[in-house]
Amino acid sequence: MTKQRIISLDVLRGITIMMMVLVNNPGSWDNVFAPLEHANWNGCTPTDLVFPFFIFVLGAAIPLAILTKELNQQSFLKILTRSLRIISLGLFLGFYGKIEIFNLVGYPLLISKLIITGIVAYILLGNFKQKIKFSLVLTLFFVFVFLAFSGITAYNEVRLPGVLQRIGIVYFFTSLVYLKTEIKGQIIIIGLLLVGYWATMTLIPVPDFGPANLNKGTNLAGWIDNLLLKNHLWSFSKTWDPEGILSTIPAIASGIIGLLVGQLLNSSLAKKEKGLKMFGAGLALVISGLIWNEFFPLNKSLWTSSFVLYTAGFATLFLAAFYYAIDIKGYKNWTKPILVWGVNPMIVFFLSGILPRVLSSIKITNPVYTTGNLNEIPEQIGLQEYLNRFWILPYFDEPKLASLIWALLNILFWSGVLWYFYKKNLFFKV
Structure with a gap:
C-alpha cells in the first residue's frame, strides 16, 4: 500500500533543492549577487529561506x-x-x-x-x-x-x-x-x-x-x-x-x-x-x-x-x-523539469557537494603565471577556478553575472542527470 503523491509538494521540494544547488555553487564566492547570499547576521534574504x-x-x-x-x-x-x-x-x-x-x-x-x-x-x-x-x-x-x-x-x-x-x-x-x-x-x-x-x-x-x-x-x-x-x-x-x-x-x-x-x-x-x-x-x-x-x-x-x-x-x-x-x-504540464529534482533530492545534494571538491582537486597550469612573481600568482589553479576565469568570465563584464552563469550551468548539468534518473526509474532513497 502506498499513498498518492501530492505533486505540489514534490514541486516545492524540487524548487528548494534546485535553489540549494544554485546558492551553494557560485563560480566565485567573492562575486555573488546579494539575494543569493545569506544575511550577514540578523535579517532574512531569499537564500535564507532555502x-x-x-x-x-x-x-x-x-x-x-x-x-x-x-x-x-x-x-x-x-x-x-x-x-x-x-x-x-x-x-x-x-x-x-x-x-x-x-x-x-x-x-x-x-x-x-x-x-x-x-x-x-x-x-x-x-x-x-x-x-x-x-x-x-x-x-x-x-x-x-x-x-x-x-x-x-x-x-x-x-x-x-x-x-x-x-x-x-x-x-x-x-x-x-x-x-x-x-x-x-x-x-x-x-x-x-x-x-x-x-x-x-x-x-x-x-x-x-x-x-x-x-x-x-x-x-x-x-x-x-x-x-x-x-x-x-x-x-x-x-x-x-x-x-x-x-x-x-x-x-x-x-x-x-x-x-x-x-x-x-x-x-x-x-x-x-x-x-x-x-x-x-x-x-x-x-x-x-x-x-x-x-x-x-x-x-x-x-x-x-x-x-x-x-x-x-x-x-x-x-x-x-x-x-x-x-x-x-x-496545471501540471510545466512541472516535469522540477519534479525530477523533487523526487531525487538527497542524491543530487550529496553529489553536487562532491563535484566542486573534485573539480578543485584537478589542477591546471595558470595561463597568467609567470616566473619571478614572488608567488603572488599561483602556478596551478583548480579546474573550477580555471573554467570560471578563462572560459566564462571573459564573456561577461560583470564578475557576479559570470559567477551566476556557473551556478546556472550546474543547475543545467544536474537537471540532465536527474532527468536520466527519472526516465530510468532510478530513485535514490535514504
Missing part, C-alpha cells in the same frame, strides 16, 4: 510517507536508519577533503577518494534489507565519529555539524512526534520549543561572556558549540556553527510545522478548503514571525523562533499557491 523550506517539506512529507501511525520496534528502526543515513551523508562531505591514503597525492589520491565516495554512496543510498541497512549505516557512522575524535591529525578539525546532519536529526524527532502525538500535542510541542529556545537564548547568562546576548560568537548557542565540538566547527567561524547544537532545537519546530501542514494535505477535507487553510496559516505565521522579530530578531545562524515562524509561513504560502495551481486547477 534551508528552512527543505526542513518544512521534510516534515510535510512524513504523514504522506509513513503508512501506519504506530511506533514499534520496526518503525523506530526504520526511522533511526534513515536519520543516520542522512547524517552520515553530511559527515562524509566534511571528511572528503581530509582523506589521506598512504601518502598519495595528486590524481592517485583523487581516484582513491572517488572510489571511497562510490562505496559510501552505495552503503548510504543502496537498497538493502532493513537489518543489513541499519548495520551498515551504524558502522559507518561510528567510523566517522571515531576518526573525528581519534587524534589523527588529518581529522582533528573536520566539521561535524552541517546541513544534512541537521536534516537527519530533525527527521528523526519529527517522525517520532508524528507517531506519538496528535495535532494538539504537536502544536504544544512547537510552542514549548520556540518559547523555551527564546527564553534560553535571552535569559541565561553566557559563561565567559556575561549576560545573555544574541551577538555573533558570544551567544549561548555559540558557547555550547565551542564547548562540545571544539575544533570541529564551521571553518569560517571556528568557535560556533550555523548548524550547531542548540539551534537545532528550534529547527525541529520547523519540521513539526511542516508536519501539521502535511497532515492537513492528508486529511479528507475538500481540496479548496485545504488550500484556504494553508493560505490562512501561512499568512498568520509570517505575521507572527515579524512581530516576534521585534524582540527576537530573524536570524538563520541562530535559527531564532521568529525565523522559524517567518520561514515556515512563507513555505506554507508557496505550497498553498502550488497546491491551488497544480492539485486544484490541474
